[in-house]
Amino acid sequence: MSRYAMCVRCGRRLRRDKDVFGDWDGESYVCDYCANEEEDDEDDGERLSVYDAALIWASHGKDEDYMFGYSEEELEDAL
Secondary structure (H helix, E strand, C coil), rough: CCCCCEEECCEEEEEEECCCCCCCCCCCCCCHHHHHHHHHHHHCCCCHHHHHHHHHHHCCCCHHHCCCCCCCHCCCHHH
16 A cells, blocks of 8 residues: 555655645645646537627626636627
């Protein structure tokens, strides 16, 4: 048995993950190999079209939380 924490997914050694203050809570570990794979998987290149984003934005009262990365001008033009 290893004295280090090992990743259950790939079997490599985990590193300790510190919080924003630089302290370690004793429980947070990160696998640098699997974390990179997950980040790559998340961005699959799909993005909401400006037309669909404009419809959703308008249906939510033109709330800035529903702009999906588009500017207000782009969304207005799409409507």
